[in-house]
Amino acid sequence: MEKSESKTKRVRLVVAYDGTNYHGWQLQDNGVTIESELNRCLFDLLGEEIQVTGASRTDAGVHALCNIAVFDTRSRMPAEKISYALNQRLPEDIRIQKSEQVADDWHPRRCESRKTYEYRIYRAEFPMPVKRLYSYFTYHALNVDAMKRAAEYLVGEHDFKSFCQTGAQVKSTVRTLYSVEVEEQGADLVLRVCGSGFLYNMVRIIAGTLMEVGRGRKSPEDVMSILEVRDRMAAGPTAPAQGLTLVRYDFV
Amino acid sequence: MEKSESKTKRVRLVVAYDGTNYHGWQLQDNGVTIESELNRCLFDLLGEEIQVTGASRTDAGVHALCNIAVFDTRSRMPAEKISYALNQRLPEDIRIQKSEQVADDWHPRRCESRKTYEYRIYRAEFPMPVKRLYSYFTYHALNVDAMKRAAEYLVGEHDFKSFCQTGAQVKSTVRTLYSVEVEEQGADLVLRVCGSGFLYNMVRIIAGTLMEVGRGRKSPEDVMSILEVRDRMAAGPTAPAQGLTLVRYDFV
Numbered sequence: 001m002e003k004s005e006s007k008t009k010r011v012r013l014v015v016a017y018d019g020t021n022y023h024g025w026q027l028q029d030n031g032v033t034i035e036s037e038l039n040r041c042l043f044d045l046l047g048e049e050i051q052v053t054g055a056s057r058t059d060a061g062v063h064a065l066c067n068i069a070v071f072d073t074r075s076r077m078p079a080e081k082i083s084y085a086l087n088q089r090l091p092e093d094i095r096i097q098k099s100e101q102v103a104d105d106w107h108p109r110r111c112e113s114r115k116t117y118e119y120r121i122y123r124a125e126f127p128m129p130v131k132r133l134y135s136y137f138t139y140h141a142l143n144v145d146a147m148k149r150a151a152e153y154l155v156g157e158h159d160f161k162s163f164c165q166t167g168a169q170v171k172s173t174v175r176t177l178y179s180v181e182v183e184e185q186g187a188d189l190v191l192r193v194c195g196s197g198f199l200y201n202m203v204r205i206i207a208g209t210l211m212e213v214g215r216g217r218k219s220p221e222d223v224m225s226i227l228e229v230r231d232r233m234a235a236g237p238t239a240p241a242q243g244l245t246l247v248r249y250d251f252v
Numbered sequence: 253m254e255k256s257e258s259k260t261k262r263v264r265l266v267v268a269y270d271g272t273n274y275h276g277w278q279l280q281d282n283g284v285t286i287e288s289e290l291n292r293c294l295f296d297l298l299g300e301e302i303q304v305t306g307a308s309r310t311d312a313g314v315h316a317l318c319n320i321a322v323f324d325t326r327s328r329m330p331a332e333k334i335s336y337a338l339n340q341r342l343p344e345d346i347r348i349q350k351s352e353q354v355a356d357d358w359h360p361r362r363c364e365s366r367k368t369y370e371y372r373i374y375r376a377e378f379p380m381p382v383k384r385l386y387s388y389f390t391y392h393a394l395n396v397d398a399m400k401r402a403a404e405y406l407v408g409e410h411d412f413k414s415f416c417q418t419g420a421q422v423k424s425t426v427r428t429l430y431s432v433e434v435e436e437q438g439a440d441l442v443l444r445v446c447g448s449g450f451l452y453n454m455v456r457i458i459a460g461t462l463m464e465v466g467r468g469r470k471s472p473e474d475v476m477s478i479l480e481v482r483d484r485m486a487a488g489p490t491a492p493a494q495g496l497t498l499v500r501y502d503f504v
Contacts, residue, residue: 018381063382083378093381126335129270129345130315130497134382245382 011079012102013038013052013069013086014249018093020133020242024060025067034058034094038069041089045082046075055108055249056115059201061241063134066097066249068108114178115198116248119191119207119239135188136207136243142214144184149220150213151180151191153227154206161230163206164199165238173199173230182210194248201238209236263331264354265290265304265321265338266501270345272385272494276312277319286310286346290321293341297334298327307360307501308367311453313493315386318349318501320360366430367450368500371443371459371491387440388459388495394466396436401472402465403432403443405479406458413482415458416451417490425451425482434462446500453490461488 015034023031027039035052042050055068077085079101086096120135122128127137154177161173181192191210193203209226212218218226218236226234267286275283279291287304294302307320329337331353338348372387374380379389406429413425433444443462445455461478464470470478470488478486 016378016381018384065380065382087378092379092384095379095381097378097380126268126339126349127344127347128317128349129268129347130317130386132270132344133385 006074006076008072008074008104009079010070010072010102010104010106011082012100012106012108013071013083013096014098015067015069016065016095016097017063017067018133019058019061019063021093022060024062025054025057034067035069037090037094038086041086042071042073044089045085046073046077048073048075053108055113056198056246058244058246059204059241062244062246063242064246067246068249070102070106070108072104112196112252114194114196114248114250114252115246116192116194117198117203118245118247119193119203119243120245121189121191121207121211121243123187123189131188133242134245136240138211140211140215142189142211143216144182144189144214146216146220147189147191147210147214148182150210150218150223151182153220153223154180154193158227159230160199160202160227162226162232162235163202163209164232165201165205166232168200170199175199175202180206192247204239204241204244205232205235205237207239207243211239212236258326258328260324260326260356261331262322262324262354262356262358263334264352264358264360265323265335265348266350267319267321268317268347268349269315269319270385271310271313271315273345274312276314277306277309286319287321289342289346290338293338294323294325296341297337298325298329300325300327305360307365308450308498310496310498311456311493314496314498315494316498319498320501322354322358322360324356364448364504366446366448366500366502366504367498368444368446369450369455370497370499371445371455371495372497373441373443373459373463373495375439375441383440385494386497388492390463392463392467394441394463395468396434396441396466398468398472399441399443399462399466400434402462402470402475403434405472405475406432406445410479411482412451412454412479414478414484414487415454415461416484417453417457418484420452422451427451427454432458444499456491456493456496457484457487457489459491459495463491464488 052069052071083096083099122135157176177195304321304323335348335351374387409428429447431446
C-alpha cells in the first residue's frame with residue numbers, strides 16, 4: 001500500500017520523564033520502563049512495531065529533562081508533528097519535548113556528546129514532602145567548601161573504576177568530566193556533573209562520596225587516592241536514585 | 253492512672269504536605285485528608301482520641317510547606333519531641349516541621365497572622381513531567397508586565413467577593429492583601445500573594461484572573477472593575493489546585 005511503500009526515516013526524540021514510577025529506561029521482562037512506554041505508544045500512533053534506541057539508560061527512579069531516543073519509521077507523519085501526537089498517548093509522567101528527523105545513520109551512542117546530570121540534596125531537620133521525589137534528604141551538616149575542593153579532583157580524564165558499580169561490563173573505565181560543580185540553592189545543595197560519558201551509577205557514587213567529604217568522614221584529598229586505587233570499595237555509598245536528574249544533553 | 257492525671261497542654265504543629273494524594277485538609281466522610289492522617293497518627297502515638305484544629309483548610313491537591321495545627325493532650329511527651337515521633341508514623345507525603353507547646357487558649361484562626369501562598373505557572377511548549385505535580389502548565393505566552401500591573405490593583409483592603417467561590421458562607425468578603433508579586437524564575441512564573449486571610453479559592457481565582465490578563469483577554473485595569481462589581485462571574489477561572497502552595501505562615 002502507499003503507506004508501506006514510503007521511505008524509511010530516522011526520528012530523534014527529546015524525552016522528559018519523572019522516573020518515580022518506572023523501572024528505569026531499559027526494557028525489562030517485568031516492570032514498565034520508559035522505553036516500553038515509548039514503544040507501546042509509538043505502535044499505537046504509527047501502527048508499526050518500533051524499538052527505540054536510547055542515549056542514556058537511566059536507572060529506576062532517576063529523572064530526565066532531555067534524554068534522547070531514536071527510531072526508524074515508514075510513517076508519512078512529519079517528524080516535527082510526532083511530539084504532539086505522541087504526547088496525547090503517553091502517560092503524564094513522560095513527555096516528548098521535541099521530535100525531528102535526523103540522518104539515517106545517526107546514533108545517539110555513537111556520536112560525541114556532553115551530558116549534564118544534577119544530584120539534588122535537601123538539607124534540613126525534617127524532610128519536605130514536596131521535595132521528596134526529586135531530591136535526597138539529609139539532616140547532616142555538610143561542609144560545602146570541602147565538597148567543592150573534593151569535586152575539583154574529579155574534573156578531567158581519569159580512570160573512574162572506583163566510581164563504577166561492580167559487575168558493570170565495560171571495556172574501559174576511563175572517562176572525562178568537563179566540570180563538577182557544587183552549588184547552594186537555599187536549603188538545596190546541587191551537584192552538577194558534566195561529562196562525555198558515564199559509568200554505571202557513576203554520578204550517584206560521586207554524590208555519595210562528596211557527601212562523605214561534606215560530613216567530614218573523608219577529606220577532599222582522599223578523592224585523589226580513591227581514583228588511584230581503582231576499587232569501588234574505596235568510594236562512598238551510591239546515593240539514592242530520586243536525587244538524580246539528567247538535565248542537559250548536547251551533541252558536539 | 254498517673255498518665256491520665258497529668259495536666260492538659262496545647263501543642264502547635266507546623267505541618268508540611270504534598271497535597272497530590274489527599275482530599276484536602278479538612279475531615280471528610282469519604283477520602284483521606286491531612287487532618288484525618290494527623291488524627292490517626294496522633295492516636296497511634298499518644299493513645300488519645302485527638303482532633304487537630306487547622307489554620308488553613310487547604311483544598312484537595314493544594315500543597316503546604318508550613319500549615320498550622322493545634323491539639324490538646326495529656327501526654328507527658330515533651331511537645332518538642334512529638335515532631336520526631338509523629339513523623340515516624342505519618343506517610344512520607346506529610347511531615348511535621350516543628351512541634352511546640354503554646355498557651356492553653358491559643359487558637360490558630362483567632363489570632364493575627366500573615367499567610368503567603370505561591371501559585372506556580374510553568375510556561376513551555378510541552379509539559380515537564382518533574383514539574384507537573386507542583387505547577388500549572390501553559391503553552392500560552394503571558395505578558396508579565398501586564399500581570400504585574402494588574403496585581404497592584406489587588407493590594408490593600410478590598411471586598412474580594414468577585415474572587416470568592418460562590419456558595420462559600422462567610423460574614424464578610426472584605427480582606428487585606430499585603431502584597432501580590434509576579435516573579436519570573438526561568439520558565440516558571442510565580443505569583444506570590446501575602447494576606448491576613450483568604451476567601452474560598454481566592455488565590456486560585458486571582459491566579460486565573462492574572463493569567464487572563466497575561467493572555468490579553470483582560471486588561472490590567474479590568475481588575476478594578478472586577479473588584480467593584482462583586483460578582484464571581486466577572487473574574488477569571490479558578491486555576492487548578494496543584495499550582496498552589498502555602499509557603500509561609502507568620503503570627504504577628
